[in-house]
Amino acid sequence: MTGQVLYLVVCGAGPAKRIDVMVRLAQEEGWVVHCIATPAAAEHFLDLAALAELTGNPVRTTYRKAGDRSLPPADAVIVVPATYNTINKWAAGIADTYALNQLAELTGLGVRIVVLPFVNRALAANRVFVRSVEALRAEGVRVLFGPGEFEPHPPRTGDRVLDTYPWKLALAAATAK
Numbered sequence: 173m174t175g176q177v178l179y180l181v182v183c184g185a186g187p188a189k190r191i192d193v194m195v196r197l198a199q200e201e202g203w204v205v206h207c208i209a210t211p212a213a214a215e216h217f218l219d220l221a222a223l224a225e226l227t228g229n230p231v232r233t234t235y236r237k238a239g240d241r242s243l244p245p246a247d248a249v250i251v252v253p254a255t256y257n258t259i260n261k262w263a264a265g266i267a268d269t270y271a272l273n274q275l276a277e278l279t280g281l282g283v284r285i286v287v288l289p290f291v292n293r294a295l296a297a298n299r300v301f302v303r304s305v306e307a308l309r310a311e312g313v314r315v316l317f318g319p320g321e322f323e324p325h326p327p328r329t330g331d332r333v334l335d336t337y338p339w340k341l342a343l344a345a346a347t348a349k
């Protein structure tokens with residue numbers, strides 16, 4: 173699979189601070205990584221310059237301006253850490269960020285998309301979140317949520333579970349036949 177293009181759509185939650193872990197794992201498997209950050213991820217969690225250097229590609233947060241290179245087509249997409257906000261907006265058809273617009277198009281194109289959420293138990297217990305996960309799955313999106321996949325933590329404990337965040341599951345699902 174050397175040279176296949178992986179989009180990492182990065183949302184605004186704690187694991188985004190460690191997105192370099194995901195990038196390195198993907199690169200070790202031969203993926204060429206392009207990051208797309210939500211505004212919240214870009215503002216509060218990411219070092220955009222360091223991420224651009226690591227991937228060798230600019231981090232996209234908005235539509236390209238004249239002169240910017242366009243993204244090569246994606247062979248697979250991982251949304252990580254996928255927030256309550258982005259999961260619900262995507263499932264509801266809202267496309268008010270560049271990341272959500274890309275996800276809407278990629279879903280319609282049938283590109284393989286893997287979602288690794290990061291939500292606490294309170295957010296995950298909302299009926300709207302459960303409905304969104306079901307809706308995305310019905311579209312063919314692989315949402316890694318449930319036993320043996322991402323399992324939500326108690327509120328205000330997010331920082332304590334960063335070391336066990338299952339980055340590798342997302343990569344395996346993106347690579348699976």
Ligand SMILES: Cc1cc2nc3c(=O)[nH]c(=O)nc-3n(C[C@H](O)[C@H](O)[C@H](O)COP(=O)(O)O)c2cc1C
Pocket residue numbers: 182183184185186210211212213216254255256257258259269290291292295330
């Ligand atoms: C320090 C901090 C930690 C956050 N952690 C989470 C989280 O674990 N899960 C989540 O869904 N939202 C979390 N949020 C809230 C999101 O950042 C917020 O909903 C934001 O609007 C998400 O935007 P996005 O989905 O476009 O990235 C956190 C916010 C901050 C400032």
